[in-house]
Amino acid sequence: xxxxxxxxxxSLKTDIKRLRELKEENRRLKQISADLxxxxxxxxxxxxxxxxxxxxxxxxxxxxxxxxxxxxCVAVGLQRLVYLSAxxxx
Numbered sequence: 177x178x179x180x181x182x183x184x185x186x187s188l189k190t191d192i193k194r195l196r197e198l199k200e201e202n203r204r205l206k207q208i209s210a211d212l213x214x215x216x217x218x219x220x221x222x223x224x225x226x227x228x229x230x231x232x233x234x235x236x237x238x239x240x241x242x243x244x245x246x247x248x249c250v251a252v253g254l255q256r257l258v259y260l261s262a263x264x265x266x
Contacts, residue, residue, distance in 0.1 A: 223252060230254050231262050 223230050230252050237248035249256045 220253070231259055234259055 219233075223233065231254065233252050234245075234248040234254055237243045237251055238245060243251065245259070246256060249259050
């Protein structure tokens with residue numbers, strides 16, 4: 177059986193190029209993930225300092241970002257009953 181080395185070389189070059197592209201994409205995704213984690217930690221710190229801001233932030237997530245009430249409460253770590261009781265009191 178005769179083996180054509182040029183086919184393997186071409187395939188190897190293509191694989192190397194694809195690997196480089198995947199490494200670059202992985203680097204970008206890791207950077208995005210790191211940015212989001214940092215943002216998430218900062219928001220949690222702000223919320224921990226000011227409990228009233230939690231309800232306000234949940235409302236902003238609903239009105240400006242289109243999240244449902246349930247998803248907004250989950251996003252800020254607030255129980256829906258606590259959110260609803262504060263909203264109905266005001």
